[in-house]
Amino acid sequence: MTQVICTVDMVLLTLHEERLKVALLKRDREPFKGVAALPGGFVHTNEDHDVRDAAMRVLKEKTGIDAPYLEQLATFSGAARDPRGWSLSIAHYALVSYEVIDRAGHPDVKLVSVDRSLSLPFDHRLILETAVSRLRSKSQYSSLPCYLAGETFTLPQLQKVYEILMGEPLNKVSFRRKITEMDMLEAIDGEFESAGAHRPAQLYRLKPHFKKQLQLLERGL
Amino acid sequence: MTQVICTVDMVLLTLHEERLKVALLKRDREPFKGVAALPGGFVHTNEDHDVRDAAMRVLKEKTGIDAPYLEQLATFSGAARDPRGWSLSIAHYALVSYEVIDRAGHPDVKLVSVDRSLSLPFDHRLILETAVSRLRSKSQYSSLPCYLAGETFTLPQLQKVYEILMGEPLNKVSFRRKITEMDMLEAIDGEFESAGAHRPAQLYRLKPHFKKQLQLLERGL
DSSP states (O other), X not given: OOOOEEEEEEEEEEEETTEEEEEEEXXXXXXXXXXXXXXXXXXXXXXXXXXXXXXXXXXXXXXXXXXXXXXXXXXXXXXXXXXXXXXXXXXXXXXXXXXXXXXXOOTTEEEEEXXXXXXXXXXXXXXXXXXXXXXXXXXXXXXXXXXXSOSSBOHHHHHHHHHHHHTSOOOHHHXXXXXXXXXXXXXXXXXXXXXXXXXXXXXXXXXXXXXXXXOBOSSOO | OOOOEEEEEEEEEXXXXXXXXXXXXXXXXXXXXXXXXXXXXXXXXTTOSSHHHHHHHHHHHHHOOOOSOEEEEEEEEESSSSTTXXXXXXXXXXXXXXXXXXXXXXXXXXXXXXXXXXXXXXXHHHHHHXXXXXXXXXXXTBSGGGGGXXXXXXXXXXXXXXXXXXXXXXXXXXXXXXXXXXXXXEEEEEEXXXXXXXXXXXXXEEOGGGSSSOOBOSSOO
C-alpha cells in the first residue's frame, strides 16, 4: 500500500475594487511549475502541531501573509487530483482585507476575481468554488464578512461588504439591528470618516474577542 | 520528516428509544484493543477512490452496515491524538434508522446515547461532539433528520424525529408547511398506519432523489 501525500491548500479571499478575489501564487516547482494556483504545501510532522498550524505556516512561508482568521474547509482526496500519486489536501480558507495583501507585497501573488472562469491546476477550482460557496452562505449568519472590511470601517462600508458577498442590497435598518444583535463591534472614540456631503460617519472595529472567533446569528440577515 | 498516518473515522448515528445514539465498536487491535470507539481504519490507496470511499468501505467492513447518506465532517489531526504517531483522521458522519443497525446485528457494535458522558479513545469524543453539533444545527435547515426515520414513516413520526434532534417541540402547522416546501416526500399509495384511537395516518417515504442527496430549506424550521 503506497503512502498518502498529505498537503494543505489555502484559499485566501479578499475584497478589492468591490469584488471578491482570491490570491493565487505562481508555483515555484513541479508539478505545474510557473502556473498560478492556491498557495499550498506538505504537512510537516516535525514542525506542525496540526493541519491548521500547517495551513498557517504554508500561507506565511509562501506569501508572507498572516491571517488572523482561518477555517478548515474540507478535505479533498483521491488518486487523480495530484500527478505525484494518491493525495489529500486539507483545504482551509482565510479572509483578510486588501491592505494586508498589499502590505505583504509578494511579487508572485496575484488577485483574481472569483467570478472569472478560472483554470487552475489540481482540483483547485473545486476547492475555490467550495470556499466561495461556504463564505457566501455563512455570511448570512455570522460576522465572517467583517474580516474583509479592514481594521476600521463605517457601518455603510460594512453593509457594502455584506452586500457584495450576498449579491443583493440589504435593508439598512434591519442590517443595523442584526449587527447590534451580534454585539461584536466597538465604536472608536472620536474617530469619524468624512463622507463627502454627508455627516461624518463613526468608525468601528471588531471587539478584540472576535478577531479570531466568529460570532453567529440565530436568524440570518 | 515522518509520514502522516491517514485514517477515516465514522460517526454512525441513529435514533433508538427516542434518543440520539452513536454506534461504538469494540476495537480488535492495538492501540486501545478491546475498548469501544468510533469505527475507523486506514485509507487504502490501492482500493479507495477517495476518503469518502474509504469511510464507506471501513464502515461496511467493520460493522456490516451500508449507509446511503454520509457526509464529511472535518479532519482531526496532530502529533498527540494517536499513540502511533502524527496522524490525521478524516471524520465522516452517517445517519441510519435503528432497523439498519439491528438488521446488521454485529455482536461488537453497541449503541450509546450521545448525551451520556462518554470516555472514548483518541480524540473520538471531540469528533462525536462535532458530529452531533453539526447534525443538530443542520436539522433546522434540511432533510437530514429524515435519514433517521426509517424507510416509511407518518408525518407525526417525522415531526418527533425533528423534535428529538432539535430538543424542542415544534408547531405542527408550520412543521408541515416546511416539509411541504422541501418537497422531498411522497405518500405511499394506500399505506396507512393505524394510530390507536386516531384516524389511520398516511405513510410517506423519501423521494428516490433524496435518498442520497440532502434537501435544504432557505429559512429554518
